[in-house]
Amino acid sequence: MVDITLTGTWFMTREFGRxxxxxxxxxxxxxxGASxxxxxxxxxxxxxxxxxxVKNLVETxxxxxxxxxxxxxGLVPACSRTPT
Known part of the structure; x- marks a missing residue:
């Protein structure tokens, strides 16, 4: 999970920035992200x-x-109750 979520995000972000x-x-x-x-x-x-x-990576x-x-x-998808 850490390799995919954090390390993968770091490598892609770093390369873009570079x-x-x-x-x-x-x-x-x-x-x-995630709530x-x-x-x-x-x-x-x-x-x-x-x-x-990832949250800290985005902020830093x-x-x-x-x-x-x-x-x-950072985009954090979530459910939201709305009137129908």
Whole structure:
């Protein structure tokens, strides 16, 4: 789970950043998170830990790469009750 969720996200994000920083071009990254990165949950320790790493990766690189025109966002899908 950590290899796929966190390490895979890191390698893809790093490569994108490497290319855009070298070229001096702006860009945008959207990484997928999960709400249990904040709360954890029974049976989800491995995934919650990996998604918490992704959350921190997004927050850290947004600050580091933002000044170079690279925008990084985290998308956390969730259910929402709406009137029918």
């Amino acid at each position: 290319r855009h920083l070298a070229a001096g071009t702006p860009g945008s990254i959207v990484n997928i 249990y990165a904040w709360t954890g949950g029974p049976g989800f320790a491995h995934s919650a830990a990996a998604k918490a790493g 690189l947004a600050v580091e790469w933002g000044p170079y025109g690279i925008q990084i966002n």
